[in-house]
Amino acid sequence: MCGVAGWVSFDRDLTVERQAIEAMTHSMRQRGPDEWGIWTGRHAAFGHRRLSIIDLPGGTQPMSVDTPDGEVVLTYSGETYNFVALRDELRRRGHQFRTASDTEVVLRGYLEWGEAVAERMVGMCAIGLWDGRTGRLVLIRDRLGTKPLHYLPTPDGVLFGSEPKAILAHPLAAPAVDTDGIRRLLLGFPTTDEGVWSGVKIARPGTVITVDRSGLREHTYWRLTAEPHTEDRESTIRTVRAMIEDNVAHELVADVPRGVLLSGGLDSSVLTGLADRSLRPRGEAVRTFSVDFPDQTENFKPDTIRGSADGPYIADVVEHVGTDHHQLILDHRALSDPAVRREVVAAWDAPYGMGDMNSSIFLLFKALKEHVTVALSGEAGDEIFMGHLWHHAESVYSGGNFPWFVAWPQLDTSSYMTQEFIELVDLPGFTRDSYHDALAEVPHLDGEDTRRRKQREIAYLGLTRFMRTLEDRLDRMAMRAGVETRVPFCDHRLVQYLYNVPWAMHTFDGHEKSLLRAAARDVLPDSVAGRRKSGYPSTQDLRYVAALQQQVRDVLAEANTDALFMCDPAKVAEAAARNPAEVDPAARFTFERILDVAVWLDVAKPSLKLS
Structure with a gap:
């Protein structure tokens, strides 16, 4: 897990431009605290920050191979979980390896199959390849977008990086944000390939982008498809179990210590139980990590997003499985610490305003880093197994908007905005257009009735919109602390399979996520098996709210209140x-x-350019 950066310019000699590529690379030093490397050629320059996970001495990057027709260079972030099988196949085809890293497998896979190597890889990746044989750049992003990849077209080439900050560190990039960028910020997720920063594109999941002297082209190598589901319920349960078990086993492979994030919810508890099944025969206990707040269990009040406190369920899993557990308790001072907020915003390159849900996970990763370098996460389980409340709310079926906006209207902050700003951004109109654009992508089967078509739409929107922000958040917060997260549920084969399972199978036991519960019931305590969905924890300590209020009053008291450009100061002051x-x-x-x-x-x- 690392940070990648690159610059391709067909009108310059980049061998004398090392300073620029170094600035891009070092802007992401937290993503790769262990090593860094630079490669420069005449028309391409690559940078790499490394977090060492597999083959610690042999996986140094950028990695290159000299061929009779030119040099091929790779900068790579991610993990290819089937790299051993790919390496065996490449050896049979005559390739020789000098390292034990998956990095070299990807590089030699490109030599063998070209950009079609992407279709053979199972895992997560953000890849830059310079092919000196053809004078062409190849960018690859994994099928589900688990690893971030951004790029900025230039008049004579392109800049790219794992994060926008890498691109913005280059002199050719202007740190500007226009009205559409603010709209996407408020929307909470990118629209197609557009994010917050003007001109900085987001490589779409499942795409290959090529750049040469004739321009930039994009090719989609994977997308969700609608197919008949032919297995009965019991066969489906067995298939789900086999797929998740295989994913967990592969994603536990590392040359560094690893653990599991445990929230006490179904997703993380299943991963904990299956990880134990994989590790205990080797004499290794699962290390689990959780976050909680002082007195949260005793004083918890259910709301529309969180129905129960995590603490008791975490304790039940720890006892049931026998994990080596580490719990981080965060009080209102830690959660509201301005220094922590600064780390979070710098990590995400944008002010998404998720507050203690960001700071708590960042602080958890910082604490976790003292024990492990790799952590398995249950992220995306809800989107894949249709586990959110909005997957099943009747209001969503007639809501005419993204399901989470229909189900969670309390998150609408327009009442604290000025009328001028509301009219400027026209967020309802932007959201409506984005929603209809997304619906146009949804794959259906011929002959499906209206309700089944709506169910597919709800599932698709969660998988391609809602999940992208959660994946990005997990990656940014973890990498800021120097931790690699692996997400066993984010496997394209599992996602494709479950997208086509009939909706009734997802709720056959009267609860959400019936298939996951049934597939892994044997590794769960009874309490967790019967627990209803509860969202990511957020502190209910009123002292935290009071700390926010004081900090906002400090902002209001400043002579220059640019931070309030979206808000009505009088309404904010009253609140x-x-x-x-x-x-x-x-x-x-x-x-x-x-x-x-x-x-x-x-x-x-x-530079805000709002009009």
């Missing part, structure tokens, strides 16, 4: 003066966004 117990979710979210924006303006120094 900041309330009793913390009377602060509604929209006000709290607004506080978080204002504070994130204040940090973003200071750290990233964006």
Whole structure:
């Protein structure tokens, strides 16, 4: 797991441009604290920051191979879980290997199959390849977009990097954000290949991008398809179990210590139980890590997103499985620490305003880094197994909007915006257009009735929109702390299979995620097997809300209040003066966004071009 960066220019000699590629590379030093490397050629320059996971001495990058027709160079972030099988096949085809790394397998796979190597890889990746034989750059992103990859076309080539900050570190890139960028920021996820920063594109999941003197081209090598599901329920359960078990076994492979993030929910508990089945025969106990807040269990109050406190369920899993458990308790001071907020915003390159849900996971990864370098996460389980409340809310079937917006209207912060800003961004119109564009992509089977078509739409939107932000968040927060996360549920074969399972199978036991529960019931304590979905934990400590209010009042008191460009200062001031117990979710979210924006303006120094 690493950070990649690159610059291709067909009108310059990049062998004398080392300073620029070094700046791009070192902007992501947290992604790769163990090693770094630079390669420069006449028209291409690559950088790499390495977090060493497999073949610690042999996986140094950028990695290159000299061929009779020119040099082929690779900068690669990710893990190829089937690299052993690919290496065996490449050896049979005559390739010789000098390292034990998956990096060299990807490089030699490209020599053998060209850009079609992407179709043979199972795992997560963001790849840059310079093919000196043809004078061509090849960029590859994994099928589900688990690893981030951004690029910026230039007049004579392209800049690319794992994160926007790598591109923005180059003199050719202007750190500008226009109105559409703000709209996407408020929407909470990218639209197709567009993000927050003007001109900086996001490589779409499952795509190969090629750049040569004739221009830039994009090719989709994988997308979800609609197919008949022919297995009965019991066969489906067995297939799901086999696929997840295989994913966990492959994703535990590492030359560094590894653990599992445990929330006490179904997804993470299943991974914990299956990891134990894989590791215990080797004499190794699973290391688990969780986050909680002081007195959260005793004082917990259910809401529309979180139905129960995590603590008791975490304890049950730890006892049931027998894990080596580490728990991080975060109080209101740690969660509201401005230094932590600065790390989070810098990691994400944008002020998404998710507050303690960001700071808590970042701090968990920092604590986890003292024990392990690789962590398995249950992220994406809800999107893949149709586990969110909005997957099953009747209001979503007639809502005419992204399902989560219909199911969670309390997250609408427009009541704290100025009328001028509301009219400028026209977020309802932008959201509506984005929604209909997304619906146009949804694959269906001929003859499906209206309800089944709607179910496919709900599933597809979660997998291609909602999940992208969660994957990005997990990657950014973990990598900022120097930790690699692996996501066994983010396997394209599993996603494709479950997308076509009839909806009734997803809820056959009267709960959400019936298939996952049935497939792994034998590794779960009874309490977790019967637990309803509860969202990622967020502190209910009113002292945290009070800390936000004070920090927002400090922003309001500043002479230059650019951080309030989205907000109505009078409405924000009124909310900041309330009793913390009377602060509604929209006000709290607004506080978080204002504070994130204040940090973003200071750290990233964006030029806002709103019109």
